Amino acid sequence: MISKVFLDTCVLISASVYGSYKDLGIDIKHEFYTKTVPLFDIIKKHIDKRIGIITFTIEIQAVAVIAKVVAGELEEKVEETSDPELKAKLFESHTVFFDQCLAHLQENLSILQREPVLQTEKDRHYPEVSIMYNSLQDGARNLDINQLINANVTRRYRKTIRHEVYEQYKNRYKQLLNLKSEPVEESDKGILCEVICLLKIYQQTNPSIRMYLASTDYHFSPCNSEGEITKKIKEKFQIICDWPDKVATYLKSDGFT
Amino acid sequence: MKHTTAQPIFNYINNMRSDLNGMETEGSIDSSFTIKIDKLDSEFTKMKQYWIDQKEVSVGSAFIFYSAMHNTKLILTKMKERFKNADKTGDNPGVACDSLLIMPIISEVYQKTAQAAEEKQRLNPFLPNEMLKLVSTLRTTARLVRLLPTPDEEVKETDKNQLRKTAVELDKKFVASNLLSDI
Numbered sequence: 034m035i036s037k038v039f040l041d042t043c044v045l046i047s048a049s050v051y052g053s054y055k056d057l058g059i060d061i062k063h064e065f066y067t068k069t070v071p072l073f074d075i076i077k078k079h080i081d082k083r084i085g086i087i088t089f090t091i092e093i094q095a096v097a098v099i100a101k102v103v104a105g106e107l108e109e110k111v112e113e114t115s116d117p118e119l120k121a122k123l124f125e126s127h128t129v130f131f132d133q134c135l136a137h138l139q140e141n142l143s144i145l146q147r148e149p150v151l152q153t154e155k156d157r158h159y160p161e162v163s164i165m166y167n168s169l170q171d172g173a174r175n176l177d178i179n180q181l182i183n184a185n186v187t188r189r190y191r192k193t194i195r196h197e198v199y200e201q202y203k204n205r206y207k208q209l210l211n212l213k214s215e216p217v218e219e220s221d222k223g224i225l226c227e228v229i230c231l232l233k234i235y236q237q238t239n240p241s242i243r244m245y246l247a248s249t250d251y252h253f254s255p256c257n258s259e260g261e262i263t264k265k266i267k268e269k270f271q272i273i274c275d276w277p278d279k280v281a282t283y284l285k286s287d288g289f290t
Numbered sequence: 291m292k293h294t295t296a297q298p299i300f301n302y303i304n305n306m307r308s309d310l311n312g313m314e315t316e317g318s319i320d321s322s323f324t325i326k327i328d329k330l331d332s333e334f335t336k337m338k339q340y341w342i343d344q345k346e347v348s349v350g351s352a353f354i355f356y357s358a359m360h361n362t363k364l365i366l367t368k369m370k371e372r373f374k375n376a377d378k379t380g381d382n383p384g385v386a387c388d389s390l391l392i393m394p395i396i397s398e399v400y401q402k403t404a405q406a407a408e409e410k411q412r413l414n415p416f417l418p419n420e421m422l423k424l425v426s427t428l429r430t431t432a433r434l435v436r437l438l439p440t441p442d443e444e445v446k447e448t449d450k451n452q453l454r455k456t457a458v459e460l461d462k463k464f465v466a467s468n469l470l471s472d473i
Contacts, residue, residue: 046464050460050461050464052457052460052461053441054441054442054445054453055442059453059454059457061457061458061461062461063461063464063465064464064465096422096426097419100350100354100422101350102460102463102464103353103460104349104350104353104354105350105463106456106459106460106463107349107350107353108348108349108350110459111349117342117343120342121339121342122449122452123452123456124338124341124342124353124356125360125448125449125452126448126449126452126453126455126456126457127353127456127460128353128356128357128360128361129444129445129448129453129456130453130456130457130460131357132357132360132361132429132444133441135425135426135429136429139426139429139430
């Protein structure tokens with residue numbers, strides 16, 4: 034079985050944002066860092082198979098996001114102080130943390146294959162991706178949990194179990210509800226277009242290839258339960274989106290132990 | 291710090307490169323080279339302070355150029371340490387050959403930082419990103435030629451409490467931010 038994993042920017046960031054200074058007793062890790070470890074372990078172990086892939090867009094975005102967050106935080110802190118000594122300390126501590134994150138990012142990038150994607154090819158898939166998200170967005174807008182309860186729960190029990198059922202539905206449709214409050218970003222659509230392009234290229238030589246998109250972003254990966262967006266992407270484009278630790282499990286069952 | 295000092299420093303770096311070339315050819319280091327490293331280091335210290343005090347560009351941009359100077363200084367510190375101990379550690383003339391590989395990048399970093407200092411409000415919007423890439427190249431090359439301090443060595447001079455505080459706050463910020471908006 035030939036499998037490829039496209040790593041989303043957020044996964045690269047989760048795997049790179051950590052600070053470890055033994056002498057200082059500092060050991061800080063990104064919230065999702067541990068979820069990325071098994072995936073990176075498999076990719077590293079099977080480096081000759083070129084399982085982990087990214088594009089130039091992902092690489093650029095990862096550096097830009099780390100720089101933006103660090104510089105933004107520094108800006109806030111600097112504005113709060115007029116003490117020149119503290120200002121100097123703030124610049125230095127932010128630089129030290131920033132450098133370490135960038136060093137981790139470089140390490141991670143070194144085991145990933147950077148694939149070229151033609152802009153014209155990417156643009157070709159944009160309408161299809163956009164239409165898919167628009168239709169999901171419409172579905173999210175029209176999603177009315179009260180109406181679902183009324184349609185599925187008999188009147189007799191509605192009052193007593195409404196709260197419980199409401200929570201169940203909320204959980205079931207979490208991905209759509211999330212889409213309602215946080216519409217998909219153009220950068221996410223662009224990433225999906227790139228994954229589609231690469232899958233098409235790989236399929237020319239390996240029609241049975243399995244393509245995963247490892248992401249911690251709800252616009253791709255499921256939240257708790259199986260999500261509508263994830264399902265749609267798989268159905269429409271044959272791309273399996275999931276969290277990095279889940280993708281590691283799938284790779285194991287594909288034979289990458 | 292005025293930009294008028296940029297050309298003499300640039301020439302000074304070139305002069306250091308010639309010295310290193312000579313050491314490589316002769317197969318032996320000149321221990322007085324550490325004085326030159328110190329002089330360059332003190333210029334970069336001034337440049338670091340310049341970016342901390344700078345009010346004509348955003349803190350975000352100033353941070354990138356500050357960070358470039360900080361990294362360059364780290365490498366010079368390691369270079370000086372290796373020059374000082376070269377005879378004891380069998381690093382003669384190895385350290386001169388390794389330094390020779392990193393000096394062109396240091397020169398490029400300095401040139402771009404000086405350009406940014408001159409442009410200030412008219413700062414080329416691509417320059418901070420170019421600098422980010424250059425610093426990444428600088429660190430990667432420095433690691434390859436053993437001129438990059440270890441993470442623990444890097445924080446030797448850093449205020450430990452401030453670093454701990456910053457690390458905790460940045461960690462929270464990464465979790466809280468909607469990471470990809472406005473990129």
